[in-house]
Every structure is written in structure tokens, then in C-alpha cells.
Amino acid sequence: MAYKDVYESWKTDPESFWMQAAEAIDWDEKPSRALFDDKAPFYEWYSDGKVNGCYNAVDRHVAAGRGDQVAIIHDSPITDSITKITYAELKDHVASLAGALRAKGVEKGDRVIIYMPMVPEALEAMLACARIGAIHSVVFGGFAAHELAVRIDDAKPKCIIAASCGLEPGRVVHYKPLLDGAVDQAKHKPDFCVIFQREQETATLTEGRDVDWHEFQNGTEPADCVPVEGNHPAYILYTSGTTGAPKGVVRATGGHLVALHWSMKNIYNVDPGDVFWAASDVGWVVGHSYICYAPLVHGNTTIVFEGKPVGTPDAGTFWRVIEQHKVKSFFTAPTAFRAVKREDPRGEYLKKYDLSGLKAIYLAGERADPDTIEWTQKMTGKPVYDHWWQTETGWTIAGMPAGIEALPVKIGSPTVAMPGYDIQILDDAGHPVAPGTLGAIAIKLPLPPGTLPTLWNAEDRFRKSYLDHFPGYYETGDAGMVDEDGYVWIMARTDDVINVAGHRLSTGGMEEVLASHPDVAECAVIGVSDELKGQLPVGFVCLTKGVDRPHDEITAECVKLVRDQIGPVAAFKLAVVVDRLPKTRSGKILRATMVKIADSQDFKMPATIDDPAILDEIRDALQTLGLAK
Ligand code: COA
Numbered sequence: 027m028a029y030k031d032v033y034e035s036w037k038t039d040p041e042s043f044w045m046q047a048a049e050a051i052d053w054d055e056k057p058s059r060a061l062f063d064d065k066a067p068f069y070e071w072y073s074d075g076k077v078n079g080c081y082n083a084v085d086r087h088v089a090a091g092r093g094d095q096v097a098i099i100h101d102s103p104i105t106d107s108i109t110k111i112t113y114a115e116l117k118d119h120v121a122s123l124a125g126a127l128r129a130k131g132v133e134k135g136d137r138v139i140i141y142m143p144m145v146p147e148a149l150e151a152m153l154a155c156a157r158i159g160a161i162h163s164v165v166f167g168g169f170a171a172h173e174l175a176v177r178i179d180d181a182k183p184k185c186i187i188a189a190s191c192g193l194e195p196g197r198v199v200h201y202k203p204l205l206d207g208a209v210d211q212a213k214h215k216p217d218f219c220v221i222f223q224r225e226q227e228t229a230t231l232t233e234g235r236d237v238d239w240h241e242f243q244n245g246t247e248p249a250d251c252v253p254v255e256g257n258h259p260a261y262i263l264y265t266s267g268t269t270g271a272p273k274g275v276v277r278a279t280g281g282h283l284v285a286l287h288w289s290m291k292n293i294y295n296v297d298p299g300d301v302f303w304a305a306s307d308v309g310w311v312v313g314h315s316y317i318c319y320a321p322l323v324h325g326n327t328t329i330v331f332e333g334k335p336v337g338t339p340d341a342g343t344f345w346r347v348i349e350q351h352k353v354k355s356f357f358t359a360p361t362a363f364r365a366v367k368r369e370d371p372r373g374e375y376l377k378k379y380d381l382s383g384l385k386a387i388y389l390a391g392e393r394a395d396p397d398t399i400e401w402t403q404k405m406t407g408k409p410v411y412d413h414w415w416q417t418e419t420g421w422t423i424a425g426m427p428a429g430i431e432a433l434p435v436k437i438g439s440p441t442v443a444m445p446g447y448d449i450q451i452l453d454d455a456g457h458p459v460a461p462g463t464l465g466a467i468a469i470k471l472p473l474p475p476g477t478l479p480t481l482w483n484a485e486d487r488f489r490k491s492y493l494d495h496f497p498g499y500y501e502t503g504d505a506g507m508v509d510e511d512g513y514v515w516i517m518a519r520t521d522d523v524i525n526v527a528g529h530r531l532s533t534g535g536m537e538e539v540l541a542s543h544p545d546v547a548e549c550a551v552i553g554v555s556d557e558l559k560g561q562l563p564v565g566f567v568c569l570t571k572g573v574d575r576p577h578d579e580i581t582a583e584c585v586k587l588v589r590d591q592i593g594p595v596a597a598f599k600l601a602v603v604v605d606r607l608p609k610t611r612s613g614k615i616l617r618a619t620m621v622k623i624a625d626s627q628d629f630k631m632p633a634t635i636d637d638p639a640i641l642d643e644i645r646d647a648l649q650t651l652g653l654a655k
């Protein structure tokens with residue numbers, strides 16, 4: 027079948043389409059139907075089925091006689107080590123950890139926070155939770171203690187599983203003090219913490235609270251898989267919204283297994299047994315879906331890569347891993363290739379490796395700029411497919427259905443809507459616009475299996491953030507268009523979310539941190555274009571009357587404050603003091619105009635601006651930072 031036929035078959039009869047896709051999953055009790063719309067607009071999938079995510083990701087491959095196949099390859103150029111774990115070994119590890127968690131009181135529905143770097147034990151912790159029906163919430167290692175504390179208070183975990191340290195090039199990330207700081211700051215206290223001690227650093231355990239990863243598994247019974255309802259939350263993953271309070275995206279078990287399995291062949295074009303690599307981090311949605319669950323549920327070998335595209339040790343790392351482990355399908359963020367291209371523009375490193383086993387490269391997480399796509403295509407000689415999705419959806423909204431049909435690539439477009447997604451471009455009044463016209467990108471409800479049914483403990487916020495603006499639709503927060511051929515084009519965010527090196531960050535969250543500085547009366551954070559990271563945050567602060575300290579001192583404190591409160595991942599290094607912020611007459615800060623000035627783009631003077639002269643002051647301030655040329 028061609029893509030068009032597959033998409034039409036979904037559109038004509040979505041129920042049959044998703045019931046058929048569900049056949050690929052081993053259910054303890056088959057669901058009677060796919061869509062449950064009785065609580066619309068809170069849609070659910072496969073709710074009356076019973077299933078276990080860990081069984082589908084691990085045990086069933088062992089039961090099918092594939093226990094000796096490698097499930098996980100941990101490739102760590104940072105520690106110069108490669109470890110392989112078979113499906114049979116993975117089953118033993120996960121059953122043992124799950125048994126130990128249960129012995130300490132973790133039951134179905136309890137939350138477990140996982141704060142770990144790129145080690146296979148992070149996947150084992152996720153799968154151990156899934157095995158006993160506990161709901162995991164992985165927190166990215168680049169977040170500071172405060173961000174972890176916010177997540178502890180929202181998810182209220184019974185247990186936190188953390189590693190002793192993470193390893194960034196030239197720097198050990200000491201997880202234990204961050205964990206301790208977060209538990210101190212949080213109102214909710216976990217019953218216990220499990221600490222995975224890495225060779226590179228042994229953390230001192232807190233008596234009465236911490237248990238050692240290995241010791242606490244000694245003498246406990248391995249746990250069997252607990253069947254859960256199709257709509258049982260598999261995990262909560264926090265993502266940035268407009269304010270500093272992150273949104274707890276809920277992923278329901280049944281739909282996530284079905285959709286991820288479907289995506290592996292139809293989008294990533296791999297067969298069971300093939301090696302699949304997503305170079306991201308378990309702390310992000312790409313890591314949840316395509317380092318952990320999808321490749322394992324589909325019976326692939328997944329790579330857990332602890333390194334960077336450059337500097338670990340050089341710009342040839344990606345190509346070395348692809349050759350050495352025979353990667354068939356590779357997925358990363360465009361920023362990673364921008365980093366490689368900057369170091370190795372002529373592809374000298376690439377020439378040293380045999381990439382003949384690699385079939386295609388997939389990009390997502392941020393806009394894929396044409397230069398980067400073309401360079402990657404030219405250097406590797408492989409198809410490069412951009413695809414567009416979000417933490418909320420968990421899998422591709424628009425992409426290349428390479429396993430169905432390789433459609434022509436239009437550089438700059440992530441290609442076409444996947445089955446399950448009825449993408450509409452809406453004007454301000456919520457009416458669909460003609461092809462080729464810009465507007466807000468919305469998806470007609472219901473969203474397909476695998477997407478968020480709601481936000482954790484925040485139904486109202488879910489409605490307000492995604493459903494209220496365009497009744498009957500899910501609002502993506504992205505703007506763009508669909509052309510005459512049905513290709514989707516993503517142009518910008520419609521909110522204050524920015525994208526830094528493929529990481530989604532809230533400028534509102536950074537503003538809240540800056541506003542807490544005692545000398546700051548008012549502030550604004552904008553995202554400016556950056557050649558390497560796509561966007562970078564820049565902060566403008568207006569000082570409280572009477573403050574008479576060197577501006578450099580204050581901005582350095584602001585930079586430190588954001589690093590301490592949000593974390594190094596915010597990459598907040600540029601801040602400047604200004605007398606005033608440009609505003610409309612009703613007091614709204616003109617952030618979009620400030621971005622245009624910073625990016626040296628033409629802009630139209632906003633008709634509602636209060637005092638146009640302030641824009642010159644903003645330009646001068648930006649020039650001191652090397653922007654607004
Ligand atoms: N734990 C602790 N700190 C982390 C971290 C982690 N897991 N990941 C990143 N950081 C730190 C970095 O060390 C850096 O700190 P620094 O300010 O002390 O240098 C900071 O957070 C910013 O990190 P990042 O934006 O990722 O930049 P980088 O300098 O580490 O390198 C590139 C990033 C440019 C190499 C980029 O191309 C890249 O590969 N980014 C990751 C892409 C990605 O996986 N995106 C996820 C969506 S698919």
C-alpha cells in the first residue's frame with residue numbers, strides 16, 4: 027500500500043486501523059475496542075484491555091526464543107567502555123530490581139522518580155517500574171535541584187532512583203548533592219532512595235533514606251509482570267510550558283505500546299533484530315520513546331550512548347558508533363549535526379568509517395535548517411528525514427513514512443501527517459485556512475493512541491493549555507502551514523517556549539528566576555537565533571530604584587541564579603541591564619520585536635508601542651552582547 031492508502035484507511039475507519047495495530051502487542055486481556063470517548067474531550071485508548079509494558083519490551087522476546095539477542099548496547103566514549111546486555115539478561119536485571127522495589131512497598135500506581143545519566147540502569151529502572159505497574163518520571167540530569175524538587179512535589183514519588191554521578195566532558199555531575207538538595211527543598215519526602223554507585227564516584231548514602239542499588243536487591247524475589255489497564259499511566263514526563271511550573275505529560279500504557287510498535291517499521295523502517303540508535307537522553311521524550319520503549323517493544327537492539335557528537339573524543343564519534351554496532355536507522359537532533367559540521371565541515375572523520383549498513387537518518391526536536399540537512403545528505407549519501415513531534419504526542423505527528431513509501435523529500439518540511447493525526451491550520455478565529463496559508467497548527471480530536479490523555483493532576487491546565495483555544499482541536503503551540511501536496515511546514519512557536527540545542531525551555535520560567543533576584547525590578551527573556559544551538563536565551567533586567575552596583579556583577583549573579591535554579595541545560599549565559607523594556611500601551615512586553623532586533627531582522631514598528639525610542643536602547647544593549655549587528 028502507498029502512504030495515501032494507509033492514511034485513508036485510517037481516516038475511513040480509525041477504530042479498525044488501531045485495533046489491527048494493537049494485534050502487534052501481547053495483551054493479557056484484549057481490549058474490546060480501541061477508542062474510549064465517553065469522557066471526551068479526555069479521550070482514552072484500549073482502556074478495558076490488560077497489558078504490561080515490560081512484558082512487551084522484554085519478556086516476550088525471551089519467551090519467543092530471542093533471549094540471546096542483544097537488547098541494549100551501552101557505548102560510552104566518556105568512560106571508554108562498551109557493554110552489551112541481552113534480552114535474557116535484561117529480563118533478570120529488571121525482574122530483580124522490580125522485586126526489590128516491591129519488597130520496599132512500591133505498588134501499582136505509585137510514582138518513582140528516576141534521576142540518572144545515560145547508563146543502561148536508567149532503562150532498567152524504567153522497565154522495573156513498568157513491570158509492577160509503578161509510574162515512573164525520569165528527570166533529565168542537566169536540571170538543577172530546584173527543578174527536581176518541583177517534580178518531586180508534583181509527582182509525590184514513593185521512591186527516587188538516582189545514580190551517584192553523571193559524566194559531562196571534563197566535568198563530573200554530582201547527582202547526590204543535587205538529589206539531597208531537591209529532597210530538602212521539596213515538601214513531599216520519598217520513603218526511600220535507591221543509589222546506583224558508578225565507578226567514577228561513590229556517593230555517601232544518607233542513613234535511613236538511601237539504599238544501594240545492588241545491596242537492596244540481595245535476597246529479594248524477582249517480580250513477575252503485573253497486567254495493568256490499557257489506560258493506566260506508564261509514566262509522567264515533565265515538559266516546559268509558559269510558566270515555571272512544568273507540565274506533567276501523562277502517557278497511558280496501551281496506546282503508547284501500540285503506537286510505538288507501529289512507528290518502528292512504518293516510520294523508522296527497521297525489522298526486529300536490527301540495531302536502532304536514537305542519540306538523545308533518557309530525560310527527554312525521544313529517550314523514553316526511542317531509546318527505551320519503541321526499539322525494545324519491537325525487538326530491536328537499542329544503543330544507550332553516553333557522549334556528545336563532538337569532543338568525545340572527536341567529530342567522528344557518530345560514524346564510529348554507526349559502523350561498530352551496525353546501526354540501521356539513526357535519530358538525532360539537528361543541533362548535533364551542526365556541531366559535527368562545524369568541527370568537520372569536509373567530513374574527514376566520516377571518510378574513515380563504513381556506513382554501508384545505515385539506511386536513513388532521522389532528525390527531530392527542533393527546526394531542521396536546510397543547510398544542515400543538505401550537508402548531512404551530501405556527506406553521508408543517506409536519506410535525511412526531518413520529522414515533527416512533541417513530548418505531548420510521544421511519537422511522530424508529521425514525518426516520512428519510510429517503511430510504507432519513501433515520498434519525495436521537500437527540504438524544510440517534516441513531510442506528511444501520520445495516520446491518527448488530522449492536522450489542520452487554523453486562523454485566529456479557529457477556521458481552517460487554505461493550503462499554503464500560515465496559521466496555528468492544530469490536530470482534530472481525538473489524538474491517536476500514544477499521545478497524552480491529560481496532564482498529571484492538572485485536568486484544568488490540560489484543557490486551558492491545549493483544548494480551550496480551538497474547541498474540537500488539540501493546539502500544538504506551533505505555527506506553520508500545509509501545502510497543496512499535504513506537506514507540513516513548521517515555522518515558529520506561538521508561545522514563549524524556546525528550543526535550545528533541541529531542548530525545550532520556558533522563557534517564562536527563566537523570567538521567574540530572574541525576578542527573584544533582589545536587585546531586579548522587571549525582566550524579560552527572549553530566544554535569539556544561534557548557529558549551533560538553534561536558539562539561545564537572552565535576559566534583560568531592569569534594576570530596582572536606588573541599586574547602584576556594577577552591572578556586570580548583577581548580570582553574572584543572574585546567570586548563576588538561572589544555572590542554580592533551572593540547571594546548566596538552560597544555557598543561560600547572556601544577560602544585560604536596561605533602563606526600560608519596550609511595551610505596548612497596555613503594558614505587554616514586546617518580546618517578538620526584541621527577537622527581531624537581536625536577530626538583525628527587519629520589523630514593523632508595533633502600532634501599539636508605548637515609546638519607540640526604547641527599541642534603540644534595546645538594540646544598543648544587544649550590541650554589547652555581540653547581537654543585533
Ligand atoms: N547532565 C548534566 N549536565 C548536562 C547534561 C546532563 N545530562 N546534558 C547537558 N548538560 C550540560 C552541559 O554540560 C552544558 O553545561 P556547560 O554550560 O557547563 O557547558 C549545558 O548543560 C548545556 O548543554 P547542551 O545544550 O546539551 O550543550 P552541550 O554543550 O552539552 O553540547 C551540542 C550540545 C552542541 C553538542 C549539541 O549538538 C547536542 O548534541 N545537544 C544534545 C541534543 C539532544 O540530545 N537533544 C535532545 C532532543 S532529541
Ligand code: AMP
Pocket residue numbers: 265311389390391392393394412413414415416417418440502503504516518519525528529530
Ligand atoms: P519537545 O516537546 O521537547 O519534543 O519539543 C517539541 C517542540 O519542538 C515542537 O512543538 C516544535 O516547536 C519543536 N520541534 C520538534 N520537532 C521539530 C521539527 N522537526 N521541526 C520544527 N520544530 C520541531
